[in-house]
Amino acid sequence: MSGSQQSLSFVHANTPDARAACEALIARYGNAPFDEANVIIALGGDGFLLQILNETMNSGKRVYGMNRGSVGFLMNDFRVDNLHERVAIATGNDFHPLKMTATDVHGAEFTALAMNEVSLFRQSHQAAKLKVTVDDKIRLEELICDGVMVATPAGSTAYNFSAHGPILPLESPLLALTPVSAFRPRRWRGALLPNKVTVDIHVLEVEKRPVNAVADHTEVKSVVSVRIAQSQDRTAVILSDPDRSWSDRILAEQFTN
Template identity: 30%
Template sequence: MLSIVTSRLIYKTPPRAVLLVNKHRTKLVVDAIDTLLTYLRQKYPDVRVFHEDRPDIPPGVEVWRPGPDAEKIDLIVTLGGDGTILHASSLFKLGAVPPVLSFSMGTLGFLLPFHIDDYAKALDSTLTSRATVLHRMRVSCRFHGSDGERLEGQAQDWQVMNEIALHRGSSPHLNTIDIYVDGQRLTEAVSDGLIVSTPTGSTAYSLSAGGPIVHPSLSALVLTPICPRSLSFRPLVFPSSSSIKLRVSDRSRASAGLALDGQTSHVLGPGEAVTVQASEYPIPCINRSSIADPEEIQDGEGVGPGKEDDWVRDINNLLQYNATFRSKALLRHSRT
């Protein structure tokens, strides 16, 4: 079974290549990019900065294109929201992902530990191997035709960070999908669709569909039905060693649209299938708590820098976990 744990980020040689991934270039994003580039050029002049080949590529950076011959990247820096990190993951969907340092640009998210104002401390701690990373599990997906052979054009496994989803799309009919776990038939699902998520993805689409919240350090697969016909069809959690096969039944009245981390891939017809299992290539995400200064320790209850669980903080701050209606109202009142 894969071990998904927090560990110290150690560069055996000084980092030499940083990939910048950002959302749409608003003025706020443009200013943040200029600030980051100025800081990197002044303090780390030997570090090369790359960017995707897009029309809005910042001036003075090098073009980077994904693929087997791509320049080796030592660190990914994202500017945006959770979707920006998912996009960064998709750039490395066929192999290992470099460490990811993510900055929030005014949005909240489970994958955004750093505010852009903390750029100097975050970059220094990361580039000098003083940060820790959480290895967030990804899943790999293989696609098969009705004859069991790989579908044309899908010969390689895709790596997904949040979830894969089979859904009925615009069809008025429910999907009928056969579910197999480690080769054993589990059930026939009649529903709007099915989600297989990682622990990281358990707070995304799966949560909205009624799935459980799973700590990202766990190694597990979450199977969540979307509006099932049977009220006894509840979400299930499997060990990461499991292999889950979703096959569109020959009796299904609707094809199944396939979405990988929210991006439409293709449509599976009756007899076609996708097999999902844990990927060998998790995403190493840099933790905020690991770079806190000693003076940030507060007296009384709590834990010190490097030991705080970012996830526990986030489910309280972002989800307002177990907050009553009354306490939410008081919270809003206290902010005015």
């Protein structure tokens, strides 16, 4: 798409740095209404970018993030100059989020999308006790842990990596199933799953060992079961600079201290 065809809308996180960057860019390039733009320029950190990706799902809009946050793994470098040119040559990456369907102790059902991961965490001093099935086949009859997560390739360098899960190349058709402080089985380090599977996690001893479920930033308290599967009918598009491709970022992340 040529620079003359780009319609840019600027959005920013609620921080002084992001706000100042947004004002500088609008002064240079103007600002199309969000609903009318075909490219959204997101200024902030990874969390803010995930929020914008959720808002633009299936809209055909592409999201180009620039880092005005802390880590910014998902973001491009911030520069004011040559923005139209950068956007025109950026590489588009399609993302299908995970869909979480969680049922709580009252029987209420909640759904939410996750670009990074769906996680379950113990809610009290008691470790969680969970049963894990994959495509309706029991894989772990009993997992005692602080928590467990299913992470996408995009999310594999986030909380999944901090929990000693594997980093997944963006193009890999895989999900990471990663425990948090597994106590039993003590030596279980997680698993790599095809991204077409459905994972069901059932909470055992619900009253004694309450568990919360989180899809990125959406939390459901006191769940009894959680179903996790990749959403095939929802797509978000993120743009990255050619010299900062996803493969390069993931490769570099594996060689950092």
